Amino acid sequence: MNTSPTPSAFDGMPLDPVAAVTHADPYPYYAELRAGPPLAWNEALRLWVASRAEVIESLLLAHGGALRVRPAAEPVPRAIAGSASGEVFGHLVRMNDGTAHQAHRPALQRALAGLDLGAVRTAALRVARDVPVQPVSDALFSMPVRTVAHLLGFADEALPQVDRWMRDFVACLSPLSTEEQLQDASAAAGALMTRFEALAAGATPRDGTLLAAALAESQASAPLSRALLANLVGLLSQTCDATAGLLGNSLIAVMREPSLQEAAQTQVGLLAIVEETARHDPSVHNTRRFVAEPVTIAGTPLAAGDAVLLVLAAANRDPALNPEPERFSLVRARRRMLGFGHGMHACPGQALACTLAAAGLEAVLHRTPDLAALRARGWHYRPSVAARIPVFH
Numbered sequence: 107m108n109t110s111p112t113p114s115a116f117d118g119m120p121l122d123p124v125a126a127v128t129h130a131d132p133y134p135y136y137a138e139l140r141a142g143p144p145l146a147w148n149e150a151l152r153l154w155v156a157s158r159a160e161v162i163e164s165l166l167l168a169h170g171g172a173l174r175v176r177p178a179a180e181p182v183p184r185a186i187a188g189s190a191s192g193e194v195f196g197h198l199v200r201m202n203d204g205t206a207h208q209a210h211r212p213a214l215q216r217a218l219a220g221l222d223l224g225a226v227r228t229a230a231l232r233v234a235r236d237v238p239v240q241p242v243s244d245a246l247f248s249m250p251v252r253t254v255a256h257l258l259g260f261a262d263e264a265l266p267q268v269d270r271w272m273r274d275f276v277a278c279l280s281p282l283s284t285e286e287q288l289q290d291a292s293a294a295a296g297a298l299m300t301r302f303e304a305l306a307a308g309a310t311p312r313d314g315t316l317l318a319a320a321l322a323e324s325q326a327s328a329p330l331s332r333a334l335l336a337n338l339v340g341l342l343s344q345t346c347d348a349t350a351g352l353l354g355n356s357l358i359a360v361m362r363e364p365s366l367q368e369a370a371q372t373q374v375g376l377l378a379i380v381e382e383t384a385r386h387d388p389s390v391h392n393t394r395r396f397v398a399e400p401v402t403i404a405g406t407p408l409a410a411g412d413a414v415l416l417v418l419a420a421a422n423r424d425p426a427l428n429p430e431p432e433r434f435s436l437v438r439a440r441r442r443m444l445g446f447g448h449g450m451h452a453c454p455g456q457a458l459a460c461t462l463a464a465a466g467l468e469a470v471l472h473r474t475p476d477l478a479a480l481r482a483r484g485w486h487y488r489p490s491v492a493a494r495i496p497v498f499h
Contacts, residue, residue: 122148123155123392126417127392127494132419136157136417139155139420140420140424142157144403145404145408148415151415153414154406156416157424158420158426162418162421164404168403171398172399173395173396173397174395174396175203175393175394176201176396177413183195186292189292189295190293191295193336194295194299194340197210197332197333197336198337200340200344210331214320214337216323217316217320217323218455229256230253231465233265236252237249237252237469239469241498243497243498246350246354246466246495247273247346247350249353249469250350250459251272251345251346252265252266252268254342255272257316258316258338259313259315260305268298271298272298274291275343276291278291279343280490298339298342299335302339306321309321320334321334345462347389348390351388351390351493351494352388352459352463354498355383355387356383356464357496358496359379362481370467370468376464376468377464378436379436379467380463380464382435382436384460385441386423387494388418388445388494389495390445390446391417391492392416392419394415396414397413416444418444419445422445427444484498486499
């Protein structure tokens with residue numbers, strides 16, 4: 107598949123693995139990283155960099171408390187500590203380890219596993235009809251977020267407001283946010299928690315909503331808590347950025363390779379495009395681990411206080427993980443990817459995300475007849491240290 111830069115892309119290699127996330131074509135740079143040491147120290151970023159699949163898998167599987175998803179001294183980012191968004195962040199299972207991580211993750215896993223993905227697709231296509239497809243960059247966010255809000259039990263008339271709140275809230279998850287954005291994020295977090303509390307108060311298993319399923323699974327072992335509600339906000343936030351990027355990058359794949367347009371005529375083909383995009387050009391390019399106590403990884407001793415950047419997008423194209431990794435192929439004997447995590451912190455919403463992105467891609471393609479013109483105008487990527495989300499011109 108052609109992976110040449112967009113017409114508006116700049117030339118040259120990325121300066122570092124963080125700058126690579128929003129580079130037009132970071133994959134040659136990622137190949138150079140894989141060819142280097144298993145763990146390479148980056149002086150400018152002041153952290154270790156892992157890019158090989160085997161090393162990243164070992165880091166994601168590491169247990170015993172040596173590696174954590176947040177710095178031991180800063181479980182919540184200082185910029186939002188003490189705010190409503192900080193409360194939500196502090197409860198997120200993907201931002202916690204050990205008992206805090208296990209408290210609500212099983213309930214969310216079971217609730218998500220019980221979803222009828224066919225019904226999810228139907229709901230996503232129905233919700234998409236009320237989302238303006240122009241500008242495309244906004245539709246990438248709105249379609250998945252509004253669908254998950256619908257699945258959780260929000261009324262149709264509330265979906266645009268939930269969408270706006272979620273756009274504001276996700277700002278608190280980025281270190282690039284301004285003070286004004288952080289204030290808006292906190293207001294949105296408070297509003298979302300209030301709405302979720304109201305929904306939860308009236309939810310019953312007969313509702314058939316994702317919220318009711320999560321409550322039923324949680325209450326089997328523990329009473330309703332703000333922590334569970336915070337993780338439902340977290341489910342929406344993951345949908346917002348990660349699924350928007352997956353949908354947008356899948357659209358780029360179809361525009362770059364016209365032969366994929368035939369596959370995009372079927373549900374099976376659309377899902378295959380999305381799943382291969384999740385491997386070939388994922389929406390989440392990296393994640394971090396923080397060393398809480400001395401440990402040796404890939405023969406490299408790490409000290410307490412060290413940070414490690416796991417370049418997931420580089421590992422996805424490691425020949426040791428996937429044969430012919432540079433080729434975009436809808437048919438693979440075994441498609442392996444690390445963008446949805448691995449081990450204890452593997453994302454339980456992978457099937458949901460891919461279903462949402464495939465339905466969103468179907469809706470966008472149906473309502474965007476001139477893909478050639480969209481490609482000619484080009485695109486760039488939203489400023490981010492980890493997420494690859496296109497903005498179409």
